[in-house]
Amino acid sequence: MTRGEELAEILLSGAVADAWEYIEQFDYLTNVEIYQDIITPAMVKIGLKWENFEITVADEHLASGVCDFILSRLAAKHKLKPVTAAPTAMFLCLSGEQHYLGLKMVASIFEENGWRTKFLGANLPVQYALQAAKDWKPDVIGLSVSIATHLPTLTEYMEAFSYLPKKPRVLLGGRLTNLYDLASFTAIKPEIISNLYAVDKWITAFNTKGRKNAIN
Amino acid sequence: MRLIDLHLPIPYILANKNGEIISYTSKADEVFDLSEGTIKSIVDEGSISKFERVAAIPEKSMRFEANLKTRSIPIALFDIHISWDFQGNASMQFLYKDDDNEPLMEKLQALQNRLAKTDFELYEQKETLEQTLQRLDELSGPFISLTKEICYIPLFGDMTGDKFTTIMEQTLARLSDHDYRWILIDLTAVAKVYNEGTSGLEVLIKSILLMTGGEVRLIGINPRLAKALQPYQLRNVVHTEQSLQSFLQSVINNHAI
Numbered sequence: 001m002t003r004g005e006e007l008a009e010i011l012l013s014g015a016v017a018d019a020w021e022y023i024e025q026f027d028y029l030t031n032v033e034i035y036q037d038i039i040t041p042a043m044v045k046i047g048l049k050w051e052n053f054e055i056t057v058a059d060e061h062l063a064s065g066v067c068d069f070i071l072s073r074l075a076a077k078h079k080l081k082p083v084t085a086a087p088t089a090m091f092l093c094l095s096g097e098q099h100y101l102g103l104k105m106v107a108s109i110f111e112e113n114g115w116r117t118k119f120l121g122a123n124l125p126v127q128y129a130l131q132a133a134k135d136w137k138p139d140v141i142g143l144s145v146s147i148a149t150h151l152p153t154l155t156e157y158m159e160a161f162s163y164l165p166k167k168p169r170v171l172l173g174g175r176l177t178n179l180y181d182l183a184s185f186t187a188i189k190p191e192i193i194s195n196l197y198a199v200d201k202w203i204t205a206f207n208t209k210g211r212k213n214a215i216n
Numbered sequence: 217m218r219l220i221d222l223h224l225p226i227p228y229i230l231a232n233k234n235g236e237i238i239s240y241t242s243k244a245d246e247v248f249d250l251s252e253g254t255i256k257s258i259v260d261e262g263s264i265s266k267f268e269r270v271a272a273i274p275e276k277s278m279r280f281e282a283n284l285k286t287r288s289i290p291i292a293l294f295d296i297h298i299s300w301d302f303q304g305n306a307s308m309q310f311l312y313k314d315d316d317n318e319p320l321m322e323k324l325q326a327l328q329n330r331l332a333k334t335d336f337e338l339y340e341q342k343e344t345l346e347q348t349l350q351r352l353d354e355l356s357g358p359f360i361s362l363t364k365e366i367c368y369i370p371l372f373g374d375m376t377g378d379k380f381t382t383i384m385e386q387t388l389a390r391l392s393d394h395d396y397r398w399i400l401i402d403l404t405a406v407a408k409v410y411n412e413g414t415s416g417l418e419v420l421i422k423s424i425l426l427m428t429g430g431e432v433r434l435i436g437i438n439p440r441l442a443k444a445l446q447p448y449q450l451r452n453v454v455h456t457e458q459s460l461q462s463f464l465q466s467v468i469n470n471h472a473i
Contacts, residue, residue: 062324
């Protein structure tokens with residue numbers, strides 16, 4: 001069994017302590033590695049098990065709850081205390097989108113890099129997203145979409161953000177990035193992030209180019 | 217595709233193995249948009265492969281979960297009951313399921329909200345503190361072998377239930393290696409006494425008596441302890457000694473050790 005498959009079994013059993021013990025043995029890995037190479041494959045495996053008639057949606061919900069706990073602990077382990085001048089990023093799932101775990105991992109990687117972040121979670125209607133962006137003026141907005149039915153609303157979000165006085169960089173991730181040409185869905189193009197290593201690279205590039213440069 | 221006059225409480229559709237709808241009930245038409253005449257048109261993209269796999273094993277009647285598009289909800293979870301007739305056509309009944317998962321979703325939402333508020337630094341400190349307390353409990357009842365015949369377990373600090381659970385584990389493990397004639401439990405250094413602690417002591421003593429053929433002696437019972445231990449009627453099973461010194465003196469006198 002791969003690590004992802006092993007973790008999937010533990011998550012489905014609902015055993016929070018066992019799941020944490022399993023993850024803790026990999027403390028020699030970075031969070032990005034744990035997220036991309038262990039937790040993501042585990043959640044993909046759980047999705048496949050549903051497709052394969054092995055589990056129900058209720059089982060998936062339970063596993064997600066346990067996974068959420070693991071992510072929160074991992075994030076807390078490496079979180080840096082951001083300085084006031086640190087760049088800012090806010091994260092949200094499109095309206096109707098309930099798959100927030102991937103985005104939570106992304107937010108945690110930004111935090112590890114010293115960013116100030118706001119995680120607005122699953123299913124955030126466009127008007128709330130816009131209000132939060134107006135109030136907080138983030139440098140980056142991270143969006144996630146995993147269900148194709150939610151794709152048409154992406155245009156609404158992109159358009160809403162384009163009217164912001166301080167234009168943020170918009171990053172788009174989620175399961176669909178590997179299946180569709182997401183940029184073609186909207187006139188205003190978001191930057192597509194296809195996995196968690198790409199997040200790390202993106203942040204490094206942002207830091208290298210300098211904040212001002214990168215925003216323009 | 218024809219409407220059949222069957223007033224079933226949940227949607228019913230008959231389709232051939234290519235997924236083309238042969239007949240349906242009015243309830244099915246009320247819930248789903250069947251205008252395209254195919255099952256595929258009411259199935260969410262993420263669930264199409266499940267239908268394809270079910271169609272590949274048509275001899276099997278089964279129930280499975282899938283996400284469907286209804287007239288009012290773009291993605292709704294259903295339990296689908298399917299059976300096949302001799303012509304290879306599938307009879308399907310659709311049971312809406314999201315209501316069943318609602319309480320679970322609410323609990324998970326509450327968990328998620330709590331997680332968002334949890335200070336994990338404090339959480340980790342609490343875990344460290346719990347480990348320290350456990351270690352303190354282990355050290356509050358050391359097992360000391362005085363001679364081949366006498367072992368001595370002095371207890372320190374507050375008498376809590378957790379402490380006795382910890383002490384019992386290590387004491388019974390040590391006693392299993394060796395036959396002691398006298399097992400001395402010294403309560404001189406005990407501070408506060410909790411109810412779970414006194415019942416824990418009773419369980420410890422009775423377990424020792426069950427395991428060994430030895431005699432348990434309680435040492436250093438002060439008036440406060442005597443009052444707390446009174447309901448347990450330990451007098452019937454143990455002897456008491458005023459101090460370790462007085463016990464050792466009597467042993468020396470009787471056995472000339």
